[in-house]
Amino acid sequence: MDDSQPALGAALWVVILATLGSVASQPLGAESLCTARPLAKYSLTFTGKWSQTAFPKQYxxxxxxxxxxxxLGVAHSSDYSLWRKGQHASNGLRDFAERGEAWALMREMEAAxxxxxxxxxxFSAPAVPSGTGQSATELEVHSRHSLVSFVVRIVPSPDWFVGVDSLDLCEGSRWREQVTLDLYPYDAGTDSGFTFSSPNFATIPQDAVTEITSSSPSHPANSFYYPRLKALPPIARVTLVRVRQSPRAYVPPATDLASRGNEILDSLPAPETPLDCEVSLWSSWGLCAGPCGQLGTKSRTRYVRVQPANDGSPCPALQEETDCAPDNCV
Incomplete structure (x- = not known):
């Protein structure tokens, strides 16, 4: 036997083990290895931007x-997922997205x-009692648990929410100082309602979590259906700022310019989303009225289902007439 074969086999095993080791330490979608200081603290500010001007339909x-x-959120490693686009929501997320009940979701986090x-x-932050407003909290991440995920339910809605999935706050050997993200609505895939006030109608079988866009679901009854828009305006925003601490006392983060930038953005007027008029189908034609032996007229009507807003297309005529032969002439 060639003496080089055992050496070659050993070398091959080294390569295989090294490859397996790298795969095990870096699952699909995993964060890069974080070598920053073990712990970091962040302030989180959630800003609702759900206004009647930006989202006039069925507001x-x-x-x-x-x-x-x-x-409701969690700091975690890459082998845990609170929610993920394209995957099925857990029972806990279903309860939270549909009814705002958090206990089952919290038990799932603790079990993981x-x-x-x-x-x-x-971690958690208080509810916001209007479509626009802010809520804040603080959270702690670890070098082995540098990902942050959270969810906030849209109220009222069938099973719609906004959130962040596995945001990595670590960049190699350092923690990120500030992150700001625009948020858009998602459908948990557990209720088939189209509108904010839809009655409960369970989706069977359950669908995957999907992003709601201006054209999807492609149904005029959908509360977020704005076919004239290429994309929905952001319905919320989240900002995470690293909190620095000293042994003596708490020192606010040195992010004055960034904070002022957010204040400027928040003070800007909300985007005006055009909403076209929507009318019902025509009614059936009415009776033909007029003197016998001459042409009469008959009419039909329709009504406004959605009033136009923000320079949307105006409503068309709501009544239409046409000539006819009078009814019941002797």
Whole structure:
């Protein structure tokens, strides 16, 4: 036997083991290895931007008005997922997205932490009682748990929410100082309602989590259906700022310019989304009226289902007449 074969085999095993090791330490979609200091603290500010100007179609004004649930989030490693586009929502996420009930989702987080050691800590922020407003909290991440995920329910809605999936706050050997993200609506795939106030109608079988866009679902009844727009305006925003601490006392983060930038952005007027008029189908033609032996007229009507807003297309005529032969002439 050639003496080089055992050496070649050993070398091949080294390559295989090294490859397996790199795969094991870097699952699909995993964060890069974080070598920053073990712990970092962040302030999180959630800003609702759900206004009647930006989203005029079916904007909820009463019972209940537009608002946001409490924010529920987790710091975790890459082997845990709170939610993910294209995957099925867990039972806990279903309860939260449909009814705002957080207990099952929190139990799922705690179980993942106990079983897989993949969760570092759970955090929450208060509800926002209107479509526009802010809520804030603080959270802690670890070098082995540098990802942040959270969800906020859109109220009222069938099973719609906004959130962040596995945002990595670590960049190699350092923690990111500030991150700002625009947020857009998602459908949890567990309820088939089209509008904010739809009654409960379970999706069977359950669908995957999907992003709601200006053209999807492609149905005129959908509350977010704005076919004239290429993309929806952001319905919310989140900003995370690293909090620096000293042994003596708390020192606010040195992000004055960034904070002022966010204040300027938040003070800008909301985008005016054009909303076209929507009318019903025509009614059937009415009776033909007129003297016998002469042409008469008959009419049909339709009504306005959605009033136009923000320079949207105006409503067409709501009544139409045509000539006819009078009815019941002797």
């Amino acid at each position: 909820p004004l009463f019972r209940p008005p537009a608002q946001w649930s409490s924010l 932490g106990e079983r897989l050691q993949s969760v570092h800590g759970v």
